[in-house]
Amino acid sequence: MSQRVPTPHIPSGSSRRGFLATSGALGGTLALAACGGNSGGGSGDGGSGDLKGVGNNGAAGKGRSGDAADHLFIAGFQWDPPSNFNTFSAAPTWPASGNVAQYVYETLLRYDVVSGKLLPGLAAKYEVDGTSSIALTLQDGITWHDGSDFSTDDVLYTFELGKIDPSLGVASFWVEVDEVTADGNTINVAINQDRKNVGMVLATLAQQFIVPKAVFEKAAEETGKKIATWETKECMGTGPYTLEKSDQTQIILARNEKYWGKDFYGGVPAPTKVIHPIFKSNEDGNLKFQNGELDVMQQFIPQISKMWDSGKPVGTYLQESPYFVAGSMPMFLINTTKDGLKDTEVRRAMAYAVDYASIAETAMSGYSPDVVASLILPEGAESEWLDKDKATSDGWKYDPKKAEQILKDAGYAKGSDGIYAKDGVKLGPWKLITPQGWTDWNAALEIVAKSFKAVGIDAATNFPQQAQVTTSVQNGDFDMACWYVAGANPATPWQRFSDVMSNVELADLGKTAYRNYGRWENSEVNDLLEAAAAAADDDTKKSAITALDDLYRKEVPAFPLMYRPDEFFEFNASNWSNWPTEENDYAPPMFRGAGNQWIFKIQKIGG
């Protein structure tokens, strides 16, 4: 069973990238950045006055005129024409796709990537009873878009769907949970006492959209319990927006004036409509974003600072590099069943050989903080679990000389071709794979290959299509790969340790694995993982997590190449101000989870 929470990687420069990107993008944007405080920038952008949450250069626009002034233009979540709004299908259309902005569907709890806290969603509060159960109290007066009342039945049925159709992602919930019951307005979740994994249960509660029982009961009937195959053009949720229209070019959501959360959030959201134009390539969207035709998006923009340097009212949560809050960790997986890669010393040498600073600076456009030798994110919500001193003293950093020294100490000798070898086992040639079109990962692996060659390890990059890489990685049919593991959520860092190191149900080569793709074997790790999952208090948890991190640093089954934000959060204050920033931190810089808050607070600039 998969414990993976579906967190789709959003390719940065997606494969849909057009070849003839619109040129002349920079025409007329060479006006200098606003100098000194709020004096306002060029390019027709007015000064921001006393507006908060505007561009990183302090600039704001004058606002759009007409109806568009009340609309929010968003991008980066949908690339294909809308096809199916069934949230359980293989590729649902935004905003029905799993764990995205909660405009139509909502979750019980909402995760805040900055504080690491779980904020109220459909549930007003939750209480964890040790490691045995979780009690959630629902909000008052929740209604579905059609006016019918929301009830505990809907919640129970949503999770029940995982039993009705075990192929759904929600089925993994039942690995960790024994029973879900309702008592009045309260939901009780009984945690599986063999596993006692509260984190994983909370993660699902914070990510699973609650769907209307009435609608999905019919769907289950129609499809013979194959919910994933059900197709629909509608999506009815409880959220602040309803699906108004969708076509080849855009998805339009209209404000739900009867939203249940009017009192809770102090009113309805500011924009009357949320419009997601569908672009063919990143370039199209980035150009529109730069020109203020998009208000907020999560597309990858190389060197976003150039936008505010040229006077555009573009902003990010952090004013200084890395601009984004780290939330995920692209992982360099190593197939430990291969000769040479079996050797811990070789893997350690590799970790020393990689030029992490180059990757962060060029491949990641400076959006990654310095890499620490740990499976715990050093910033944001997870940092409280990290023993930074240990990571520095026992861990690795870019040091090619040390890498070669480790190889020599381990008995490897350089051959005439400049590649190290021992007992007839040569270090290479190995292939480094990652999907074509995930440009920052492609570039990172190019740098890794170069770094490896520099110390005498033979490696070359190979970028097949995504589906092929997925199969290769899951079946263990690879040498080394850049792949994703759990991003920041209520279950991390535990979930990430499990993803990288777990020996539970270790899959054979050729069989599909859902974690530990490198097939790294160790006798201690399962006990450590169990102890960390079931830790009753924070101190126990921290020491258990540190024990895992120690083992990880000793064995190096994989290592992170860089950090990435969970979602890129970029805004253009041409029409709306009061975006969340570090100084104006009423909401986290995200779309999913607790990122629902800013839409109630942004302010229209124009008249």
Next chain:
Amino acid sequence: MSAPNAPLTDEKAAPRSNPFRSINLSSRFWIALVLVAFVLLLGLAGYVYPTGPGEKVGSLYDAPGNGLVFGTDNFGHDVLAVLMAGTRTSLVIGLVAGIVATVIGVVVGLFAGFVGGWIEELLMGVTNVVLAIPSIIVLILISISLPKSTIWSLAIVIGITAWPWTARAVRAQASSVATREHIDVARLSGSRLPAILMRDVLPYILSYTVMAFVLQVSGAILAEAALSMLGLGPSGANSLGTQLHWALAFQAVGSGAWWAFLPPTIILTLVSFGFLLLQASLDEVFNPRLRRGRRRQMKQAAARRAAEAAQLASSRSEQEGRSEPEDRGEHGGRSGSDGPATPPAPTPVAPTPVAPTSTATARTQEGGLA
């Protein structure tokens, strides 16, 4: 310069000039040569340029300046150094692919055209089928299925998808040569098929083959660029195409980093234009009919012919008088043969009526590929 309407007698019957001038290289040829030589030199300059293409000298898209003529690319490498390495790779791929494609094309075309019969039908049937499949699609499919992409594998893949038009054109030439008398002589003297093909057929179409090769090289360079831009380029090597690939991937156009995508684009344009121009000007050298107006030379030649004719007429040498003007008419403004006494040498290129049309066809197909 003579006035257009000046009577022929005003032109002196100039004596035949030095043999180099008689090769009659047009200014086009020299321009083409300069372009190709420039690109070659750029490729070779990489060996003496102090910065390596894999050396990180700056950050992501540093603007030109600080000793970097073209700034840095998305990896922080010196764009000029990468450009030099890329040009070299592209040229190597172009040459190897050009050789592969030309060899296959010439072998298939020679056999089909010379042997004829069912062999011709079979070979040309296969060629036509391959020709009908858009080669870029075949290229992409083969490139994806290759386990590892190196510059050599890429060159060979491009070569084995680009040969059909060469084969078709060579077949046409070979079948025309096959009907000549000297082939019968060769047969009578006991030569075997390979010997006849090599010694008696190939030399007659060699000029065409050379031109086809030049086109193949230029086509292969463009094909490599197209493949590499899709991300199917040689792994771990720099080429003009991979340079464009990374520029697109890191949105150089959008962020205004012109130095990342303009230099490789310009070099690609220059190299393909240079090779096409070279081919066109070689075409002129080899095929007199395509030679463009050199009025003075034409007039000189005409005046010479008139003088010769007068001389002949006065000497009443009937035999020469009959054959000579005819031959001169055939060879137009050509000034290769000298003296009325020497009959024009059987230059291999002379009877190549197919050449102009088929190279034109070739060019169109090439356009489809690129």
